[in-house]
Amino acid sequence: MRAAEIDEEFPVVGIDSPALEAARLLVEHSLPGIVILTTDGQLYAVLPASQVVGFVVPSYIQDDPLLASVIAESVADRAAEKLGGKTIRELVPQHQLTMPVANADDTIIEVAAIMVRLRSPLVAVMKQDKLHGVITASRLLAVTLSCGLIDNRQLLRTVGTRRLSELYS
Amino acid sequence: MRAAEIDEEFPVVGIDSPALEAARLLVEHSLPGIVILTTDGQLYAVLPASQVVGFVVPSYIQDDPLLASVIAESVADRAAEKLGGKTIRELVPQHQLTMPVANADDTIIEVAAIMVRLRSPLVAVMKQDKLHGVITASRLLAVTLSCGLIDNRQLLRTVGTRRLSELYS
Numbered sequence: 037m038r039a040a041e042i043d044e045e046f047p048v049v050g051i052d053s054p055a056l057e058a059a060r061l062l063v064e065h066s067l068p069g070i071v072i073l074t075t076d077g078q079l080y081a082v083l084p085a086s087q088v089v090g091f092v093v094p095s096y097i098q099d100d101p102l103l104a105s106v107i108a109e110s111v112a113d114r115a116a117e118k119l120g121g122k123t124i125r126e127l128v129p130q131h132q133l134t135m136p137v138a139n140a141d142d143t144i145i146e147v148a149a150i151m152v153r154l155r156s157p158l159v160a161v162m163k164q165d166k167l168h169g170v171i172t173a174s175r176l177l178a179v180t181l182s183c184g185l186i187d188n189r190q191l192l193r194t195v196g197t198r199r200l201s202e203l204y205s
Numbered sequence: 206m207r208a209a210e211i212d213e214e215f216p217v218v219g220i221d222s223p224a225l226e227a228a229r230l231l232v233e234h235s236l237p238g239i240v241i242l243t244t245d246g247q248l249y250a251v252l253p254a255s256q257v258v259g260f261v262v263p264s265y266i267q268d269d270p271l272l273a274s275v276i277a278e279s280v281a282d283r284a285a286e287k288l289g290g291k292t293i294r295e296l297v298p299q300h301q302l303t304m305p306v307a308n309a310d311d312t313i314i315e316v317a318a319i320m321v322r323l324r325s326p327l328v329a330v331m332k333q334d335k336l337h338g339v340i341t342a343s344r345l346l347a348v349t350l351s352c353g354l355i356d357n358r359q360l361l362r363t364v365g366t367r368r369l370s371e372l373y374s
Contacts, residue, residue, distance in 0.1 A: 037278065037281075037282055038278070056350070059346050059350060060350060062342075062343060062346060063343055063346050063347045063350060066235065066343055067343075068237060068254065068326065084255075084324060084326065084342075085237065085326045085341075085342035085343060085346075086253075086320045086321060086323075086324045086325055086326045086342050087321065087324065088342065088346065089317045089320045089321055089342050089345055089346060090317075090321040092314075092317055092346070092349050093314060093317045093318055093321055097314065097318055098318065098321055098322070104312070104314050104315040104317075104318040105311075105315055107312060107314045107315075108312075109206065109207070109312050111314075112206075112312035112313045112314035112315070113206055113312075113313060113349075115313055115314055115317065115349045116349040116350050142274075143273070143276060143277075143278050143281035143282075144281045144282060144284055145261075145262060145266065145273050145276045145280075145281035145284055146273040146274055146276075146281070148258045148259075148261055148262045148273075148284065149262055149266055149267065149273040151255045151258045152255060152256065152258055152259040152262055152267055153267070154255075155253060155255045155256065155324040156255055157237065157253065157254045157255045157326060172254075173231075173253075173254035173255050173257065173258050174231060174232055174235055174236075174254060176258055177228050177231060177232050177254075177257065177258060177261070178232045180261050180282075180284045180285040181225070181228060181229060181232060181285050
């Protein structure tokens with residue numbers, strides 16, 4: 037299987053959308069991250085949910101995490117106010133240098149290796165410089181497990197009742 | 206609000222469970238990651254989904270991602286076979302050095318800072334050395350947005366129809 041065969045449609049947000057909208061999209065659809073497009077439809081960034089959380093953390097705290105402990109609870113509770121009126125472009129000012137992106141004809145292992153290396157729960161799949169779809173970690177595991185299970189069943193027919201663990205040890 | 210007030214129950218897996226079981230748990234419940242406990246119930250690791258994907262990527266490929274491109278499609282499709290019979294302990298051999306863990310009385314900003322810094326979509330909340338619950342990125346954003354929205358509504362009553370973006374610029 038190739039990336040373009042297992043990727044899925046995924047909601048995208050424009051770079052000039054309110055950051056609040058992106059955060060809400062993620063929460064309402066329980067997405068593992070967000071895909072951000074430029075005004076002309078090019079891929080701008082693929083942000084894991086953990087980095088979207090960064091939208092509500094002041095940058096001086098991201099740079100020095102110990103500072104987080106001196107923020108009063110009442111102030112911390114109002115973290116989302118930081119999002120008020122801000123666009124995604126203001127919060128993600130630079131094009132990502134290492135974007136979790138795969139090619140349409142990459143194998144499952146190539147996609148998996150990108151996820152692991154970039155610690156990204158989603159990978160954008162590109163076909164002829166356009167976004168073809170997204171593969172989430174959950175989707176990738178589901179596909180590999182079902183492949184594995186089919187193979188295991190075929191194998192079981194061959195090997196009878198021997199424990200599979202013996203075969204793979 | 207403090208971490209222990211917003212954390213939630215979360216499925217856990219034992220360190221000697223089959224790795225396949227952990228991967229299936231993640232897929233079936235669309236979890237952002239897994240929480241692994243030792244045999245005596247201590248926290249052993251908190252793995253984001255992107256790192257659970259690492260279970261199906263041979264370690265020599267994780268060390269040298271370019272190798273992924275030379276794995277044949279037919280072999281890549283059988284990646285899950287690597288899990289056959291393996292336990293989590295075999296695949297996550299060492300106690301995590303930097304575990305995404307918060308204290309029960311940490312503020313939202315402290316939890317958020319841990320998520321951002323460790324790129325983890327879930328943080329384990331500890332109370333008196335025991336796992337009290339888990340806060341996911343989605344949960345944290347939902348809580349901060351609802352706090353923010355309440356504040357914004359209160360603010361709107363005060364400031365009338367002025368754009369919120371003017372207030373936070």
